[in-house]
Amino acid sequence: MVIGVVVALSPLWMTTDNTALWTLVVLGALIALDGLASLAMPGMVYGEGIQIVLGALLFISPWVMGYAGLTGASWTAWIGGVLTVVAGAAAMPIAQATHRTAGQH
Incomplete structure (x- = not known):
């Protein structure tokens, strides 16, 4: 979630054009929202x-x-893309174990 927030806000402190700005904001927001959903x-x-x-x-x-x-x-x-992929891949086994455990109740 934090990676998405940093990416989405990054145009505030760096030079971008219109395309870069919207790409970073939209993908960053989607990453942050998905991270929030995964936490919830x-x-x-x-x-x-x-x-x-x-x-x-x-x-x-x-x-x-x-x-x-x-x-x-x-x-x-x-950097944000690599960190997001690594974080998602690292969380995959934990989410699968939680999902299997929740199905046994």
């Missing part, structure tokens, strides 16, 4: 999968959306 419902297995997909989209966004020349925005997307 820990047994929700698909939340971590969504997190991984959003992280991958954030990582490739500088090239796909055409703002790779904006150093700060690009590095924010690359």
